[in-house]
Amino acid sequence: MTKKTVLIVDDEPDIRELLDITIGRMGVHTESVGCVRDALALLGEQAVHLCLTDIRLPDGSGIDIVRHIQDNNRDTAVAVLTAYGSTELAVEALKAGAFDFINKPVSIEQLRNTVTTALRLESGEPRVDSSSHTRLLGETPVIRQLREQITKLARSQAPVYISGESGSGKEVVARLIHANGPRSSAPFVPVNCGAIPGELVESEFFGHVKGSFTGAYDNKEGLFEAANGGTLFLDEVADLPLNMQVKLLRAIQEKAVRRIGSNQEIPVDVRILSATHRDLAKEVAAEHFRSDLFYRINVIEVQVPSLRERGSDIPLLARFMLDKLAQSWGIEAPELNPSALEALTRYSFPGNVRELENIIERAATLCENNIIVAADLSLPDSSVPATVGADQGPSLLGQAKGDIEGYLAGIEQHILRDALSANDGNKTETAHMLGLTFRQLRYKLQKYNFD
Missing domain, CATH: 3.40.50.2300 (Response regulator)
Known part of the structure; x- marks a missing residue:
């Protein structure tokens, strides 16, 4: 050889x-x-x-x-x-x-x-859908372009920042970049930065030694060590506390970490992929995110299109999801009748692909004779408008007459329920989607006795 x-x-x-x-x-x-x-x-x-x-x-x-x-x-x-x-x-x-x-x-x-x-890099074009568990379905121009980007980025070790709305498939893109690159046989470690309590972030990322703080009963490796040789995917990176952003930047630059309570640096060989549904440049301008870390992780940006931008892919995605459910449940795949397909293509999908998956699973459960009709989709009621224009005033006043507080509370509950469904029950992402703090969302959920 x-x-x-x-x-x-x-x-x-x-x-x-x-x-x-x-x-x-x-x-x-x-x-x-x-x-x-x-x-x-x-x-x-x-x-x-x-x-x-x-x-x-x-x-x-x-x-x-x-x-x-x-x-x-x-x-x-x-x-x-x-x-x-x-x-x-x-x-x-x-x-x-x-x-x-x-x-x-x-x-x-x-x-x-x-x-x-x-x-380890191989010549030629890698297969974007090489992972049997991760696929990027669609034939619209934006998805074809995204596949080409993934193919190129898989051959690099450059940090990649993946932007896009909640539920659009940012982690799918990250997994495909990893699966088609030279690190594919090593770990892919995803972490939701917004889901880690602030006091535990450093320990989760870098690990700790036994006795370094109350509750540290044993040595623990952090996420960087767990991803050594592979890829660390920082989802919702904008949620990291500022003091942790400094330490993350140092770990990326030095390619080494130090466990809490230890003086020894541990070399790590990790590719960093990151994502958030927020506008990270605006977070930097508002001084919520460090500019030096932003420029370090945003060497190359990939934008994942929303489902609204590739509406013609919806029938293909829906049928794939139904086939997947049928295989998982051991049943014959339900069919979408024309009215259901029309309703899906008209709906705006604020929760993107994740919301579509939830809707399809619910419809497959509720449908009769293995045929999904529009009513089985339980799409949000279009009679409740997102904004109130001058021509809508009289009809809305008629609905709210005598109980305006109850009417408005009903709209708020409707929006909360749809947002939770779109984000698969994830409260952190639901709060981001609605522009609320986590505390505000928790208050509203308690107010309306949401489980």
């Missing part, structure tokens, strides 16, 4: 020698040059599987090599060596198409991890 080749580009002979010896001991063939010109010449002469290049070179920048490889050698992964703390240059390189970056002075363990991960 032919050895894979790593090209080392650095103008310091000592660095080249260190990299050459370390990588050579991994059973990999190496070539070394000291400038951009020689690197481009060698890339044009022979196949290179990975290029390790310094950023600052005598006749140019390592980013020039990154861009050349993106244009001419797409099967070659490229990682850049940056001076310690040069976050801006590292981010620029990742945006230009670099696979990863390594800080100087070079950590031997990080170097080996980067080389091993990069050499």
Whole structure:
């Protein structure tokens, strides 16, 4: 079997020698040059599987090599060596198409991890729906474009920020990026940042040692350690407390964590994917989210379209969900009659795909003769408008006459029930959808005796 080749580009002979010896001991063939010109010449002469290049070179920048490889050698992964703390240059390189970056002075363990991960990349187009449990269904242009983005991002180690409304499928996108990349055999660790109590966030992320605080009865590894070698997916990252954002930034930059109560740093090799349904740029402007962390996790942004933006995919998604339910329940898949399909395509789906799944499951339970009609969908009553216009006043006044408080309370309960259903009962996401604090939502649920 032919050895894979790593090209080392650095103008310091000592660095080249260190990299050459370390990588050579991994059973990999190496070539070394000291400038951009020689690197481009060698890339044009022979196949290179990975290029390790310094950023600052005598006749140019390592980013020039990154861009050349993106244009001419797409099967070659490229990682850049940056001076310690040069976050801006590292981010620029990742945006230009670099696979990863390594800080100087070079950590031997990080170097080996980067080389091993990069050499696992396969040529050609990976299958986006490679996971039997995770699929991105749809044939609309926005979904086809999203598939193409996933294919490209799976070959990189750059941090990816996934934006989109609640229930639109952000975790599905994250899982597919992981499943189609070189880390697919390692853990994918998802964490809902908004669901962890504030006093436990640091322990959950970084772990703790026995006796470090009351209740720490044993050593515990954190989420970073659990995801080592794989991917850590930070869902609802905007909900992290500010003091935790500082520590998260340090862990990402240093590629190491320290358990609570320990003085020892533990190296971690983790790819960071993050998501939130909020506008993170607005959170930064409002000083609710640190700008330095924002720029570090938002190297590449992927936007997941809402279900409203791909309405023609609804019949395909609904039938897939029914087939999945039928297989799970051991029954014949119910059919959607034309009236049900029309009702689904007219509905706005504020809860997106997650809401559609809830609606389909409920309809499959309620339908008769294994045929789902519009009434079985129990879609929110369109007679209750979201806003009151001038032409709606008389009819609404007629409905509310004599008991305006009871009428308004009924509308509020209706909205709360739909929002909870759209978010699968998740109170944190329901509060976000309605623009309420968690405490406000809890008060309203108690007020109306919601279980």
